[in-house]
């Protein structure tokens with residue numbers, strides 16, 4: 001029996017799964033992907049994420065405010081988030097970060113939300129799951145301002161060169177998924193090939209970031225084994241070793257139970 005996989009970043013409460021979530025979960029399980037970390041990334045999503053995590057066996061959750069929802073950051077929501085972190089046992093604070101690809105004009109709001117949420121993660125002794133797009137230097141500025149950080153896990157890391165030394169030196173980890181399988185990801189792939197294997201957890205970011213060659217309009221947890229095959233080639237180890245290593249890593253990073261393969 002193959003080692004079960006953990007999809008460490010999903011948005012299964014997205015409308016894309018509104019009609020057939022049970023089928024998606026069943027297909028995921030039969031593909032060997034038996035646990036998921038679903039992301040409540042805005043105040044509106046916290047309830048749907050929590051409800052789903054309570055209902056679906058094997059599902060954990062993380063909570064935060066995504067930089068794309070930075071306008072959602074307020075004293076009221078900061079208090080709510082702190083309360084939910086205390087009361088609902090998320091496995092991480094996230095996804096949080098900076099995104100200047102979609103919007104540049106609210107960098108100061110994005111920065112404020114990020115710094116406050118990093119502090120929440122640190123205080124709760126939880127990892128912070130970082131979303132970064134087109135914002136390497138501003139993110140480094142934020143991180144450099146503080147000496148103490150929670151563990152930083154860069155979700156769907158796109159290979160941003162400015163962050164690579166930081167990630168290596170600070171023992172950060174990365175989420176690897178469909179992005180790596182795409183054409184044009186050669187630089188990211190060769191960097192991952194040389195990355196210590198204990199730094200990588202698997203994720204789909206479903207319904208986003210479909211792997212290369214997947215038909216249809218959405219990504220699903222059941223496609224995670226394709227990423228295993230890619231990593232197996234990159235690292236020159238067996239798919240079974242990739243499964244074991246990345247599941248161990250996910251358990252360590254997110255403090256999940258190790259489970260037997262049966």
Ligand SMILES: [Zn+2]
Nearest residue numbers: 009039095205
């Ligand atoms: Zn996400």
